[in-house]
Amino acid sequence: MQCSFRHERALRKAGVECIAGIDEAGRGPLAGPVVAAAVVLPENFRHKVLTDSKQLSAAVREALYAELTEEGNGIAWAVSLAENEEIDRINILRATHQAMRRAVSALPRLPQHALIDGLPVRPFPVPHTALVGGDGLSFSIAAASILAKVTRDRIMVEMDTRYPGYHFAQHKGYGTPEHLAMLRAHGPCPIHRRSFLPVRQAQLDLL
Secondary structure: OOOEOHHHHHHHHOOOOOEEEEEEEOOOOOEOOEEEEEEEOOOOOOOOOOOOHHHOOHHHHHHHHHHHOOOOOOOEEEEEEEOHHHHHHHOHHHHHHHHHHHHHHOOOOOOOEEEEEOOOOOOOOOOEEEEOOHHHOEHHHHHHHHHHHHHHHHHHHHHHHHOHHHOHHHHOOOOOHHHHHHHHHHOOOOOEOOOOHHHHHHHHHOO
């Protein structure tokens, strides 16, 4: 099923005018923050390329990020994150939901309804509809997925310069064989998620 505005149109027919798409990036990695984005697209928005960020190349994601965040285009957006310390303290699911709540609350205007990729988030600041695979169904969620993914990738490239022994620019913190090998060789660095088993095991192996 193609990414479209049909879910947004259905809400508008029911009288909902301001609709935000919500998505996250970075739940699975062993290091770095989880990033959430909220995006409100104008009613006349159309796009031939926009879809789930995972289906697009890095170059296309960067181009879409620039397009979506361009000043004066009528798009409202906000990005928020939960750092690895918060993830370790409250767990990854709660940290992801907290980042989503922060993102929607940071919009210039609180939306009347949100479309969220995945499962429901309780509690949430506004009424919402959860759509499994929503980043490939809704333009609003797809736009949020682009902003979240590009923001997180940029953070991990920056972390690569700060902690060069882990090659974060290549794997973005995911548990690739290369990353696991670096973990075993050097142990965790300050942005690793200590509550994740491979990180905890690497730390124990160095004791």
